[in-house]
Amino acid sequence: MNYTNIRWADIEAAHARIAPYIHRTPVLTSRSINALASCSLFFKCENFQKIGAFKIRGALNAALSLRPEDAQRGLATHSSGNHAQAVAYAARQLGVKAYIVMPENSPIVKVNAVRGYGAEVTFCAPNQAAREATLREIVARTGAAFIHPYDDDRVIGGQATCAKEFLEDVPDLEALVAPVGGGGLLSGTCLSAHYMAAGVLTYAGEPEGAADAVLSLHSGRIEKAPYVNTIADGLLTTLSERTLHILAQHVQAILTVSDAEILAALQLVFERMKIVIEPSCAVPLAAVLKHPELFVGKRVGIILTGGNVDLSRLAKWFAR
């Protein structure tokens, strides 16, 4: 059974479609982190991307792929994170309405960010069933187009443009490392590496406290994490059949890391690179530092996925 059929031409078309609306984010390096990791690390800085995260790529590609008569009824999604802002921003670019379902316990700063892009926020109980029911009701009432955060070929094709830029700018990478939550970015990363540079191995970092993907890749079907408790709050979702299928074919390994390892990597990036990233974003660097046997001496590309961190929460982690 074929869950996806994303070709190289689809990724190229996605890039052409979204390029006018996004930043081509810079690739940074750090001599002192290289010395610690004993390899040459390249960081693709999606924390500097529009809305502060890579998610804008997938949401924009999905939105811009809609027929005009479908887009004009608006865009809808449920999310408490960067995807909510991404859909809100994409709708504003198209000049249409955005309907965002958010759990009623969402941090007010996130709600305000989404409203800041002009989106209409509908609150729901903080569970998956309530999210989906509320979204269905909105879609039925408005005719808005639902943009899933990752279980969508257009979204995956959009996220793939990040690794495409990365491999264009640093063509001799030997490995790519991305975090895995629902697997949209990781799937896109694998596909761009597959089409552009067959020799590049794609790895994922996953928090121990949300370790569903590593189990799913092992068993070959969607598994739940044994427990969910991590500071990497962007990586709590599980894979879909679609992303599992892509990852089963293309990902080299999923490397799990503890919250202590994530925090240490986060601190390194703040202190050595002087840039702000969110905890989910530090997971790949933590994985690289934990597995010298895989990376020593190599040229390794790390996707820094976003920089939307709540400073008062950050404060608690570092106040030790």
Add this chain to the structure above:
Amino acid sequence: MNYTNIRWADIEAAHARIAPYIHRTPVLTSRSINALASCSLFFKCENFQKIGAFKIRGALNAALSLRPEDAQRGLATHSSGNHAQAVAYAARQLGVKAYIVMPENSPIVKVNAVRGYGAEVTFCAPNQAAREATLREIVARTGAAFIHPYDDDRVIGGQATCAKEFLEDVPDLEALVAPVGGGGLLSGTCLSAHYMAAGVLTYAGEPEGAADAVLSLHSGRIEKAPYVNTIADGLLTTLSERTLHILAQHVQAILTVSDAEILAALQLVFERMKIVIEPSCAVPLAAVLKHPELFVGKRVGIILTGGNVDLSRLAKWFAR
């Protein structure tokens, strides 16, 4: 009486001397901060500079200006901050010893950073007299060359290269804003603006809790701050006769800001620009936001001086 005689040729020579050892730091912009400030802001990112701060410019220029027979006996200074790292780094580039006097209550992270560049650290009681006495003893014993953090034409000439790069990269700036502590960076900024672009007005931001420069400019002699209590711990020192003399001729105004205003500006830079800066570094942006009557509609250059922030202290400020 003439305290200084820094010519344009001296600043050009300083730049040629230090350029091989430093980064030409990027200039960043932020649409959302521009919208808040109602002007076009340009940020010169010395937080990405070698050692994480502009101080390397002055220290390197002083060190590289020494006769080889003087340099070979080593470099010395007293500092608990970025100047200590700057002198240590400069000494390593020259292949000579660095002797750094630090107060015995210095944070261990700062001591380790200085030792990380191979410098010999000597501790002293945490007061100015003990610092100077300890330094004199070391200089007498070793013959090392003392590099003052700001009361030195070679240091000021080195710091001036920051505004020189800035005005080369953004030639149509209408104002420059830097923080003021001892006045080394601000003096260099004034001089480069004076020589390169006579129409550019140079302003300073100063913490209310270390407000000596604003008083000194008013009375025309070195004054002490009424009280010293601010999170901007890089700006606690007073002007020297030399820097007062330059500033009296060239600075447009010194604008004081409260710690609450500094923190709000710091938070804006973290959240909107996704870069790490130290509190002293947020003082100019705080001043610009406080004085729309001076800056609205203008093209304003802000020097972000450094990014060496202690994350656990940062945490306390934001954990509210």
